[in-house]
Amino acid sequence: MATLKDVARLAGVSVKTVSNVVNGYSFVKPDNRRRVEEALEATGYRPNLGARNLRRGRTGFIALVLPELSIPYFAELAGLVIAAAQEHEWNVLIEQTFGTLAGERSALASLGPHLVDAAILSPEALQVDDFQLSVPTVLLGEHAVDVPISRVGIDNVAAAQTAVRHLVSLGRTRIAAIGAHPHRGTAALRLEGYRAALAEASLPFSPELVVPALNYHRADGAAAMKSLLDMKTPPDAVFCFNDLLAIGAMRTAAERSVRVPEDLAVVGFDNNEESAYSAPSLTSVAPDKAAIARAAVDLLHRRVDAPDGALENVETPFSLLVRESTVVR
Amino acid sequence: MATLKDVARLAGVSVKTVSNVVNGYSFVKPDNRRRVEEALEATGYRPNLGARNLRRGRTGFIALVLPELSIPYFAELAGLVIAAAQEHEWNVLIEQTFGTLAGERSALASLGPHLVDAAILSPEALQVDDFQLSVPTVLLGEHAVDVPISRVGIDNVAAAQTAVRHLVSLGRTRIAAIGAHPHRGTAALRLEGYRAALAEASLPFSPELVVPALNYHRADGAAAMKSLLDMKTPPDAVFCFNDLLAIGAMRTAAERSVRVPEDLAVVGFDNNEESAYSAPSLTSVAPDKAAIARAAVDLLHRRVDAPDGALENVETPFSLLVRESTVVR
DNA sequence: CATCGTTGTTCCAACGATGTAAAGACCGAG
């Protein structure tokens, strides 16, 4: 691999002059510039990023800490973050926590100014004390606990309310919710939106219709739905806190020969790509994932330049995509 | 951020002694070792990986070049590669090519010994000339063209043959294939396995039952299925070259009121997590993705130590998971 | 008591890049 030294020798100038050409410094004699450029071409020089960053005090990387890439929402988001980061000449380092406290702590511990310039976190279990951050950071989703960190996400209360309002507008009166979670801020907000929509329609809030889910995988949705269908008066609609839960719930409904949407309307959250193709296709709250990714990366980019900027709370748009799981074609 | 120098000053020893402690060098006086360890603890020292790697001539990163993270197969695989890489103290840098030649070329160009120690490629469009690699590399899947690079993957012919044999064993006689592709090596092999299974069963090979797909997304499967169902004698089974195509195909079948599996048996390939929850659930060829990820990373790890080792061709196991899309419960 | 091998520590150079300061080239003005 060619270094600046090699190029300099070939062009017959000093190392620094080559560096100046590479970095677009203005005052280089046209003649030298030409010779250097030829030498660069001839050697196929590529800067050693490690060395450059060591000198510059930057790493050129940002961390993206998320539960798991096999969860479609995070996979799609990761793809968008990578694309957005590229525009700022950042490479993205993905760390998986598997939603565990230990995983999140170890991811956080491995972060540091020498490894990444900034970090995007999507935490599920972190405690207040864990947030000893050494690089500019932005949270995706909601603060699980009250910490002064910038955040990007949608208005979860409004989004959930929109979803449940839709179920109400279909004439459903016994609307369940799947995905309650003791420590997840997002879950609390979606539950709040759910309750608000019920109240708005003067429907009673029945705690037994709110089913917790410790993970948000398909299997959890399937299990939760089983318990709902075992009730003596099962619900006629269910609002799931993500699409995977909804897919699992629909699976259980199919196994019990409960018709969706006739007997049971189902709404999900996240709008995974697969949800447009499920049978029936899934009505879902669709956050603008590209906007989230771009907002998060842009915010960090500003913050790296001005580390002491004010906290930001960016709200990105969402929409409700109505599909077959709530409305008969 | 604390450096070795800070720790050394605090412990009252030289920088190198601290370095020795950090790197587990044996001959350090117990007393000094203790003092250094206390100082490490007190300062919260973390090695600057950039500097270390600059000195060691390693970068600590491997590249994973794949089409798109929003494709579940690649997302799942990426998660497993990250986990496997962690065991070798490697971080993974993901590059998305979106399946285009330009995307793959630019990913390849950005790679180099200064950025990554090795690379895992999952190419779709690369030409022979493009393979001017500067770091140890392994291909996932198949060689699109004939290049001398190590490779990890399953036996695609045998896997496809197993899938189609299963359809034959169900008494299906008019078996279609979705996913033919002019330049994709994997597609050619799966087609070969398809033809072998037909031949084995003395079934005729009908070119009109082989539908090409330029991309392997759900929409392509849906479109391909439409063309098959428009035939005057539609197929009674279809082998899709990946699960997304199969999901799309099943979607079209549902829209046309074609019953799966009664009227049409469907088999996919990849065993995405979503395929166990689709309605009906999808019979699929299941490669051992964890084995693929581990084999690829291990191979690279060997190759980094011994760059001139022989080419390797690692075949990982697969199985056929029979679900509702081919067999009535 | 000189010598030796082992153990423990320090000093120096180097990885490849860039910021700084200073030196050299060049120009026109006085």
Added chain:
DNA sequence: CTCGGTCTTTACATCGTTGGAACAACGATG
């Protein structure tokens, strides 16, 4: 023909780390 100023290039130090050589301390050996 010198001076002052602007352009252009260079030597050097530096980022944080580690390999190697040099050196110091030690008990053991003859």
